[in-house]
Amino acid sequence: MGGKRQFRVWRGDEQGGQLENYEVEVNEGEVVLDVIHRLQATDAPDLACRWNCKAGKCGSCSMEINGMPRLGCMTRMSTFDENETVTITPLRTFPIIRDLVTDVSFNYEKARETPAFAPPADLEPGEYRMQQVDVERSQEFRKCIECFLCQNTCHVVRDHEENKPEFSGPRFFIRAAELDMHPLDARTDRKEYAQAEQGLGYCNITKCCTEVCPEHIKITDNAIIPMKERVVDRRYDPIVWLGSKIFRRGQTDGSGTGARREETLGAVHSHAGHSHDPRAEAEAERGVNWHRQVPGPQRAAVDARGRLPISEFAFDRPAAPSPFGDDVKFPLPTDSLNYAHPDQPSQQQD
Template identity: 65%
Template sequence: MAEPKARLRVFRGTEEAGDFQTYDVETYPGMVVLDAIHDIQAKQSPDLAVRWNCKAGRCGSCSAEINGKPRLLCMTRMSAFPEGEPITVTPMRAFPIIKDLVTDVSWNFEMAKKIPPFKPRPRDADGHWRMQQMDIDRIQEFRKCIECFLCQDVCHVVRDHQKKEVFSGPRFLIHLATLDMHPLDTLDRRDMIKKDFGVGYCNITKCCTEVCPEHITITDNGIIPLKERVADDHYDPVRWLLRKFTGNPRPNKVPAQPTEAGKTADVSGTHRVDGGHGNKGKA
């Protein structure tokens, strides 16, 4: 008995020129789209370029768009699509195409370098730090980010309006929210969040939350509270007076300065300047 087949329309080309090629692949139970791409590489087009690494939804390398929706190739089952209908696989549209399904995501790593790293207050007299569990629970979900950049890809400010020079995108607003909400951190990054990372450009459409493979509630739990905190500091009349007379509306925080690209090092151990994944897997 012949194995059932699926038809894939895969983008082939570069930033300058490209087109779709159609491939038929044999399917099997549990098959994911990345398996189908590997089948095409092995049997039909060995020069098909795709970035991948763990094939377990942990590295964030195999990000692409499937039928127009940003997804991880390794976490998208072939059985999720209607039989007989072609599955269209394209590179992330928000970033320049290197070849086929591989995009240049280096802008994200450059943006990461601009974030001043975690700077904790001194330890207590007994050598320990003490925090409330509720404060830890609030930021714990943000640390699940695998930096797949699907939220960056779907964000219309980055994708459609190309505001990369003034807007960091949801991934880095979440990282900034993690730092701002951390009970031990001593740096005040809110001026930078407003001016350099462009939090005001986000109009909370929640599309980033919808595509997150780690199910992080990016908008409601991260970006909206961050926008509220920035608005309090810059537009609350009492804080405005504090800023007017002291230069800092939050005296317990030291105003942060933009870091020099390439020279940041996060002592928290949760954020590397290369985004945490080095070369982002195999291409």
């Protein structure tokens, strides 16, 4: 319903400020950002507020509304009681510039520190091939609009300014997780980097970042927890550690008995990287993955006309086990598939 509503808006700069009271007209269907624009047009023309798309896709209008980190353009006034005073404050984790605008350069510094995607050396752009299950596994994390609400609500940096140099935050943990599960990424030390350089160990998975994500990314369950599990996987598993001490797996005594013992215990296969090299697999069993070479992906199997066979879509097994559970149903019904790969040129055009 329309009418006058009470608002408290933080006004000030890096030197300090205070909450000021305003009475603003609110119309049916409006969001908090509409109210801020009307406030700028009437009582507070010098009110600073960052915004861009007003469609929940740019992440610019991040603020705290009644103490909850939210996007101003996605928070409807109808969610508040008509007699409720709506309090609008800037993001508290980052330094104030003026009014509702904060300095979020911390996040861009962490973005520059994060190693970029490393393409496979033996493939050219246009030759990349991925299974659909691999695409879907990391696609969730590509929805991030970099509103930095997850960074703002994370208590590791919100309550402890001294943690910022060593802690990248949930936004960049999902970036590390995305690249770690990407089958075309050539780097094999993503999880080790997340632990040693990004401060993954500081996170105690309170899930506050997931709660405030406007894109509903399951940051904790689908990115941070699987990354933590992969970090401590075999290296800190007490059963594996004890077994390695008893059977001395992967060790040789110069007479070759170690190799024979490996054969007796059975071949080890690590799904992470699909390596079939016995030495690399033995290292993976002991948790030593620094030098393991991950083979590049294979070209898609096409016929003489450059068309994908229907079996590529109806195969009854996904490409690799998912850390989120087997939520992909195979095979797909063949009668509903109608796909023809476009004719491919005989050689890559420059």
